[in-house]
Amino acid sequence: MSEGLNFEGWSCPLPLRDHPNIVMGHGGGGKLSAELVEHLFLPAFADSGAVDMGDAALIAVGGAHLAFSTDSFVVRPLFFPGGNIGELAVNGTINDIAMRGAQPLVLSAGFILEEGLPLDQLAAIAHSMGVAARRAGVTLVAGDTKVVDRGHGDGVYINTSGFGIVPEGIDIGPTRAQPGDAIIVSGTIGDHGIAILSVREGLEFGATVESDTAPLNGLVADLLDETRNIHVLRDPTRGGVASALNEIARASQVGIVIDERNLPVQDAVRAACELLGMDPLYVANEGKLIAIAPASDAERLLARMRAHPLGRQAAIIGRVTADHPGLVAARTGIGGTRIVDMMVGEQLPRIC
Amino acid sequence: MCLGIPGQVKEIYDMNGIRMGKVDFNGIVKDVCLAYLPDITVGDYTIVHVGFAITRLDEQSALETLALFQSIGLLDEELRSNAAEEEAA
Amino acid sequence: MKYLDEYRDPDLAQRLFAEIRRITTRPWAIMEVCGGQTHSIIRNGIDQLLPEAIELIHGPGCPVCVTPLEIIDKALAIASRPNVIFCSFGDMLRVPGSAKDLFRVKSEGGDVRVVYSPLDAVRLAQQHPDREVVFFGIGFETTAPANAMAVLQAHRLGLRNFSMLVSHVLVPPAISAIMESPTNRVQGFLAAGHVCSVMGTWQYRPLVERYHVPIVVTGFEPLDVLEGIRRVVLQLEAGRAELDNAYERAVRPEGNVAAQQVLSEVFEVTDRAWRGIGVIPQSGWRLRNAYRAYDAEARFAVGDIQTRESPICRSGEVLQGMLKPNQCPAFGKECTPRTPLGATMVSSEGACAAYYQYGRFIKAEEVGVAR
Numbered sequence: 001m002s003e004g005l006n007f008e009g010w011s012c013p014l015p016l017r018d019h020p021n022i023v024m025g026h027g028g029g030g031k032l033s034a035e036l037v038e039h040l041f042l043p044a045f046a047d048s049g050a051v052d053m054g055d056a057a058l059i060a061v062g063g064a065h066l067a068f069s070t071d072s073f074v075v076r077p078l079f080f081p082g083g084n085i086g087e088l089a090v091n092g093t094i095n096d097i098a099m100r101g102a103q104p105l106v107l108s109a110g111f112i113l114e115e116g117l118p119l120d121q122l123a124a125i126a127h128s129m130g131v132a133a134r135r136a137g138v139t140l141v142a143g144d145t146k147v148v149d150r151g152h153g154d155g156v157y158i159n160t161s162g163f164g165i166v167p168e169g170i171d172i173g174p175t176r177a178q179p180g181d182a183i184i185v186s187g188t189i190g191d192h193g194i195a196i197l198s199v200r201e202g203l204e205f206g207a208t209v210e211s212d213t214a215p216l217n218g219l220v221a222d223l224l225d226e227t228r229n230i231h232v233l234r235d236p237t238r239g240g241v242a243s244a245l246n247e248i249a250r251a252s253q254v255g256i257v258i259d260e261r262n263l264p265v266q267d268a269v270r271a272a273c274e275l276l277g278m279d280p281l282y283v284a285n286e287g288k289l290i291a292i293a294p295a296s297d298a299e300r301l302l303a304r305m306r307a308h309p310l311g312r313q314a315a316i317i318g319r320v321t322a323d324h325p326g327l328v329a330a331r332t333g334i335g336g337t338r339i340v341d342m343m344v345g346e347q348l349p350r351i352c
Numbered sequence: 353m354c355l356g357i358p359g360q361v362k363e364i365y366d367m368n369g370i371r372m373g374k375v376d377f378n379g380i381v382k383d384v385c386l387a388y389l390p391d392i393t394v395g396d397y398t399i400v401h402v403g404f405a406i407t408r409l410d411e412q413s414a415l416e417t418l419a420l421f422q423s424i425g426l427l428d429e430e431l432r433s434n435a436a437e438e439e440a441a
Numbered sequence: 442m443k444y445l446d447e448y449r450d451p452d453l454a455q456r457l458f459a460e461i462r463r464i465t466t467r468p469w470a471i472m473e474v475c476g477g478q479t480h481s482i483i484r485n486g487i488d489q490l491l492p493e494a495i496e497l498i499h500g501p502g503c504p505v506c507v508t509p510l511e512i513i514d515k516a517l518a519i520a521s522r523p524n525v526i527f528c529s530f531g532d533m534l535r536v537p538g539s540a541k542d543l544f545r546v547k548s549e550g551g552d553v554r555v556v557y558s559p560l561d562a563v564r565l566a567q568q569h570p571d572r573e574v575v576f577f578g579i580g581f582e583t584t585a586p587a588n589a590m591a592v593l594q595a596h597r598l599g600l601r602n603f604s605m606l607v608s609h610v611l612v613p614p615a616i617s618a619i620m621e622s623p624t625n626r627v628q629g630f631l632a633a634g635h636v637c638s639v640m641g642t643w644q645y646r647p648l649v650e651r652y653h654v655p656i657v658v659t660g661f662e663p664l665d666v667l668e669g670i671r672r673v674v675l676q677l678e679a680g681r682a683e684l685d686n687a688y689e690r691a692v693r694p695e696g697n698v699a700a701q702q703v704l705s706e707v708f709e710v711t712d713r714a715w716r717g718i719g720v721i722p723q724s725g726w727r728l729r730n731a732y733r734a735y736d737a738e739a740r741f742a743v744g745d746i747q748t749r750e751s752p753i754c755r756s757g758e759v760l761q762g763m764l765k766p767n768q769c770p771a772f773g774k775e776c777t778p779r780t781p782l783g784a785t786m787v788s789s790e791g792a793c794a795a796y797y798q799y800g801r802f803i804k805a806e807e808v809g810v811a812r
Contacts, residue, residue, distance in 0.1 A: 021548040095370040201557055206376075261451075268379035269442055275377055275400075276557070277355045332452040334663050336486015341797070344778045346545070348531030349557055350355060354477050354583035354635035356661070356691075358444035370594060378442040385560060388586055388700040391543050397444060399691050402530070402580075404587040407638035407697055409444055413689035421453045421664055424671075426748060429485025 025345020027074075029238025029284075034247075034343045053172050055096040055235065058166065058234035067102035069093055070161035076154050078121065081195045082210025086125035088286060089158040090125070090132040090140075091215045098217040099233040099289065101172040101224055102164035107133065108142035109160050114153035125156065136263050138162065164217075170229055176231040179251035179322040182298035184291045186219060186305055187212070187313040188264045190283035194272045201276065201349070205208040209268045214287030219308045223291060226304040232292035235285070239343060241317075244290055245328045246342040256328040258318030258340070277350025281330075282343055292320060356399040357386075360408055375400055397418055444690070449663030458490050459669040459704070461674060466587045468494045469677050470626045471670060472762055473725070474612060475581075475633035476503030476791070477661050483795040495670065497698040498762035500793035501615055501718065502633055504580045504608075505532045506760065506791045508785075509714040512608045512664040513538040515743040518549045519575050519606065519740035521672075522741065525570060528562035529577040531555045537750055537781060546780060559591035559760025564597065566603035575737045583635040583724060585609050586700035589707035592728065592735050604737040607727055610713055612636050613644045614724035620652040624763055629673035631659035631666070634688040646684050707732055709719040717783060756783030759792050766796040 025032040056069035072091040074338055090107060097104040109129065113122065133140050191212040198209060216235060223230060232252070236244035241263075249256045265280045266272075273280050287310060293301055305311030318330075328340040353411045364386060366372065375384040384401040386392055397409035407434065456481050473479055476483050479499045501507050517701050520527035526545070526671045534543040535553065544641040547553040551573075556562050559576050566574035588605065595603040619625055632645055637658045637779055645656045655676035659669030668687045677685060686692055706728070713725025726737050738744055754771050760766035766772055766785065776782040785791035 021545065023544045023548045025544065109752070198380070203385065209380070267442075271378040271380045273356075274357050274442065274445065275382065276379070332484065332486045333449050334451045334485050334487070336490050337485050339485060345535075348534060348555055350532055354475060354581060354633060356583070356635045356638070358442070360443070367596065369597065372452070378619070385558070385587070385590060387590060388696075388697050390699055401583050402587045402633060403560055404590070406586065406635065406700065407582060407691050407693070410479075410690045417668070417687075417690060418447055420666070421450075421457065424456055428546060434697065 009243045011211045028346030030343030055099040065166040066163045067097045067100035068163040069096035072159040083213040086129040087132040089160045093160040093162045094215045095235040098220040099166040101170035101220035102166040104138045104164035106141045107162035111142040113147045115150040117155045174251040177292045177320045179290045181320040182295040183318040186311040189267045192286040193283035194269045212287035218312045230293045234290045240282040242340045250326045253325045255321040255324040259331045262317045264313045264315045282347045303305040356401040448664040462492045470496045471629045472498040472500045473631040492730040501760040506714040511748040513639040514748045521742045526552045526574045551727045566600045569732040577607045578607045580638045589703050604735045604740045606737040610728035618721045621811045629655040634660040637692045649684045658686040683688045716764040717760045754782035756785040766793040
């Protein structure tokens with residue numbers, strides 16, 4: 001049988017280098033997204049001086065520090081278990097601002113509407129934006145509406161921008177993780193991504209897998225009330241906890257070790273991930289935060305998180321190390337070790 | 353290859369002449385093709401790959417395997433304690 | 442989850458590790474045939490916790506990795522046609538053809554869709570009678586019954602706009618090819634559990650006898666993999682070569698007879714090229730004449746596309762177990778999941794991607810995590 005095989009000259013595919021066009025992975029929150037920012041946007045924007053890779057930019061205005069952020073929302077379907085694109089858009093930008101320790105004040109909202117979108121859908125979306133803003137104590141102060149031809153958008157895209165004021169003495173950012181810090185996550189991971197995927201993949205949930213979309217500014221305020229000595233806050237949206245931790249490890253030039261056994265994951269989310277061959281560490285969240293703070297404060301912060309309605313299932317999931325800077329490692333369920341790398345593009349259902 | 357996950361058959365129905373079922377994976381339910389398991393009944397566990405149930409899980413074998421793992425551990429512990437005794441002697 | 446969590450128990454895993462250490466007196470090279478097992482081994486860190494004497498060689502059991510470049514190029518050509526909805530399992534989207542991948546075809550306007558099941562593609566064909574729906578039918582024996590049923594269903598429904606690009610491969614001929622390779626080092630096999638759920642175990646007995654090699658049918662959870670390894674080592678240490686089943690809860694000796702009947706109704710055995718390996722005789726399935734009307738290669742006249750693969754990377758040797766991914770000079774340099782040179786770097790189950798993703802190129806000591 002072996003005569004027919006060419007053992008010496010085994011062939012190999014050609015390299016696939018950069019994509020000449022945007023591919024979906026450029027929006028996946030993984031390496032492709034990061035490279036787009038680093039190699040295309042930052043060089044073009046460099047003169048503006050606004051080069052801060054945190055969730056929100058810090059701007060000094062007079063004596064105060066503003067945390068400013070913008071985010072666009074293109075979720076499909078528009079209405080999903082646990083929320084809709086409107087509250088997602090409000091909460092998303094609020095959370096980006098809160099991840100600087102700032103109290104969000106105002107938001108703007110820009111709408112790109114597709115011809116034919118039913119008005120009652122838009123009304124429902126706008127209504128829930130108002131509810132979400134009031135819940136978080138922010139005001140929607142500016143807006144814009146454009147309409148595109150039918151077939152040129154998924155009903156509605158929303159951009160929100162906003163800012164908040166960083167209280168005196170707060171210094172929270174992605175570069176501040178230090179060896180010895182503890183890593184806390186505020187609750188179960190992967191809920192939002194699986195809630196969205198469930199609709200697309202035709203999964204029915206017997207129980208309650210809903211998007212976790214929520215404003216985190218109240219939780220952040222509680223944490224800062226407990227201690228101002230928090231180094232990093234991050235909301236692990238696209239790309240999930242794994243991508244957020246990788247960004248922090250690189251920005252702070254530290255190593256990160258997490259223990260998979262301590263990761264809070266809902267049963268149904270875990271089951272969906274098993275079924276689709278996905279890893280909950282890479283699935284999006286919209287109402288969770290990662291807090292990195294000195295280990296000596298970790299238990300206090302954890303207790304405070306658990307006392308808040310959005311942090312009941314908070315857990316300490318790992319620690320920051322001086323070893324292997326830039327890398328995230330995980331201790332596996334059976335006591336082995338693996339590297340938790342950043343995704344290249346978007347995570348796809350793995351079948352084979 | 354061949355990601356396959358165990359789930360429990362909750363309901364059996366017919367779609368365009370194909371035997372289908374709702375299979376529960378710890379709280380999430382998916383429509384699965386049961387055409388290849390003509391004997392499977394509601395309550396049975398199956399392994400599902402790309403939307404198809406490919407085999408019925410045999411509970412007896414599952415329990416036996418687990419019992420075997422337990423006994424391997426015990427055997428090992430016994431050996432270790434024997435060795436310790438020998439060393440002590 | 443029932444039937445999953447029990448087989449991930451860390452205490453029992455430690456006991457199995459201890460038992461494997463206890464019974465291993467010499468170095469052994471064992472191949473896990475299936476990419477799903479490779480994934481489990483790397484994701485759980487099993488290889489690091491085994492005694493050094495046991496070397497796990499990652500086998501060619503990843504359909505995404507071994508689908509030949511020529512078929513990928515045909516897929517890309519079909520997916521680029523304006524009237525086609527091209528459906529594929531998620532993993533295939535990243536596999537590079539000669540010049541592009543399905544992601545790029547999509548970015549250039551192709552209608553490429555990820556489906557969970559081949560029946561989803563049949564449903565799309567029903568919903569879009571004015572479009573040609575093509576399903577990329579790859580996979581080993583586990584996936585083939587699903588793909589066969591999709592063809593049967595399209596036939597029953599009289600769908601003229603459904604076709605399948607078929608590139609099915611089979612495990613036993615690959616095991617033969619590995620054992621007959623002059624450079625083979627494999628001394629025992631963990632056979633792919635779910636392939637055996639479909640096909641049974643009887644196909645492997647002749648291989649055990651012909652090559653005097655232990656073959657243990659093995660599952661995918663950590664304890665299953667460890668039990669498979671334990672049983673192979675027991676045989677090797679005793680000089681035995683037998684067919685054994687360590688995945689009895691899911692594998693019957695006769696397999697799934699209903700599935701086998703449909704498989705032989707729809708498919709027939711054919712020679713098949715394996716990416717990075719070459720043509721292995723009688724190692725694949727193609728549509729029988731009765732179902733040739735659903736053959737996308739014929740329907741879209743892509744038979745002319747013939748692609749030679751360029752000899753840059755060494756994924757062929759990796760697939761054969763002759764080279765560890767991190768021993769390839771291009772590994773992690775020219776070749777990363779971002780810029781894959783070989784399909785083993787493309788698929789999340791490919792040995793190279795698994796090594797890269799889970800850091801097998803960095804020693805545990807360097808990672809600074811207790812073993």
